[in-house]
């Protein structure tokens with residue numbers, strides 16, 4: 001029997017029993033769709049986090065007050081209590097290290113912004129002119145905070161794009177005076193929209209010189225010191241030097257934590273990859289179940305079509321031909337199921353992306369390939385037994401069945 | 403030369419503790435182009451003999467030469483090839499594949515034999531015309547009458563131009579008139595040279611054959627070609 005004929009025969013046989021066929025196709029499709037959607041979710045979470053950290057800027061080293069217990073990074077100890085304040089002077093000392101390109105102090109708090117007859121609560125970030133380049137932000141209008149002594153910043157403010165829109169709408173904001181808490185500040189720039197980053201939505205932040213923020217909140221401490229190393233290779237060196245300098249300045253106490261973007265990224269990346277793989281593994285169980293279903297469907301097919309098998313033998317079919325025909329049918333159920341499931345899965349991921357636009361829910365290639373290969377091989381594997389059973393039937397006995 | 407030569411055939415079935423001698427001491431030879439009816443009461447071994455002749459079953463002892471070749475020692479695949487090219491089957495219950503059209507059912511043996519689709523289509527069209535089924539080519543079995551179904555089955559059995567046509571109670575599921583048409587059709591094929599062996603318990607149909615083999619309890623009781631040899635009819 002020619003291969004094309006085997007395929008056509010198997011196709012017609014599958015089409016001849018629509019309920020049975022659609023059931024096993026559905027089971028296979030659900031298995032594959034589950035793998036595709038769940039890995040899209042897992043990998044989407046990974047990409048989301050990676051994108052968030054990448055958005056922080058390159059070659060970034062972050063100093064936070066407080067010693068982390070392990071020295072490594074975990075979300076739990078990212079925010080720790082502060083044994084000794086991290087000050088603007090500390091930040092300035094770090095800016096003189098040779099392998100450091102830029103340093104930006106960062107202090108933060110919430111306050112009320114009052115301008116153009118409108119009032120809203122906002123996050124106020126006190127920082128320096130260097131912050132713009134470290135975070136790779138772009139200006140929509142005007143300029144960022146001017147280069148100045150960190151202890152004598154002018155009464156100016158730079159606002160995020162959402163603040164601008166909510167308070168000024170389409171009207172120009174640069175040059176306008178605002179009230180921020182009990183201060184009067186002049187807007188000198190509006191940032192381009194960037195969205196989420198470093199735990200706050202930059203579009204809803206008002207940036208002011210660090211000393212202005214500190215006197216507003218009546219505090220000397222910094223929330224973070226952001227450091228940009230001169231090159232990627234120097235990140236580890238900077239990390240060590242920063243730790244050494246601050247230890248010396250804090251009287252020999254190691255009371256700060258230095259984290260690098262790479263380390264944070266690598267941890268999250270590893271964590272979320274493992275999560276995605278685990279989720280894919282769980283989803284793959286449904287593929288095995290689908291494979292068993294295909295096997296049972298094919299066993300039913302062999303039983304139901306016993307007299308047809310006897311007839312084929314009487315008409316001169318070899319055992320191998322009958323085996324191939326049933327294998328082809330099992331393979332077709334799996335292929336159609338897998339492709340349907342792939343389509344369903346992509347659609348599911350698309351719906352997820354529509355519902356959560358910030359979430360890049362695309363299934364990773366490895367998961368798609370693994371799901372399709374698993375679907376096909378389980379289908380074939382579980383198809384072998386029924387097909388061999390069909391090929392070994394005794395023709396006389398088979399012909400007597402009805 | 404005989405197209406079929408059976409010598410010392412034995413076929414024993416074991417059912418639990420009991421053994422059934424479905425065929426015993428069977429020696430028969432059938433010449434090419436003969437028209438033979440195998441007759442006898444139910445359970446006498448007629449179907450067993452026919453299955454053996456069709457290479458669907460193997461004897462427990464004895465030899466079977468088909469067209470001079472010992473076919474009992476062939477491998478299963480070689481036997482399948484012989485069934486494909488040299489033997490045609492017609493069954494009491496037609497055995498058409500329900501999801502295939504009349505044309506596809508007729509084409510089935512050629513498809514299994516690996517004959518290209520174009521040649522198949524041409525031969526099927528000719529066969530359907532010969533059997534008066536050209537208006538029914540695209541009908542499925544459930545859209546055909548019993549007589550039409552059996553004609554499709556005969557077209558299928560002969561599409562590979564076999565040497566021997568085996569029919570097991572071919573009129574068993576048909577009314578008298580339709581059955582006679584089917585027998586007539588088979589006889590026409592026989593007249594054109596095909597060896598025809600029909601199993602029937604219908605005296606009238608059996609008597610139309612040029613030779614009758616009477617079976618009883620697995621033994622050949624009477625062979626109209628060798629009346630002297632066997633024991634007298636009961």
Ligand SMILES: Nc1ncnc2c1ncn2[C@@H]1O[C@H](COP(=O)(O)OP(=O)(O)O)[C@@H](O)[C@H]1O
Nearest residue numbers: 415417422424443444445446447448449450451
């Ligand atoms: N597969 C089988 N297993 C056991 N006994 C069988 C089998 N096939 C046939 N027989 C027995 O062999 C005998 C002959 O059967 P069969 O050839 O079908 O008779 P017929 O076709 O003349 O009615 C019967 O007694 C039947 O019960």
Ligand SMILES: [Mg+2]
Nearest residue numbers: 445448449450
């Ligand atoms: Mg019988």
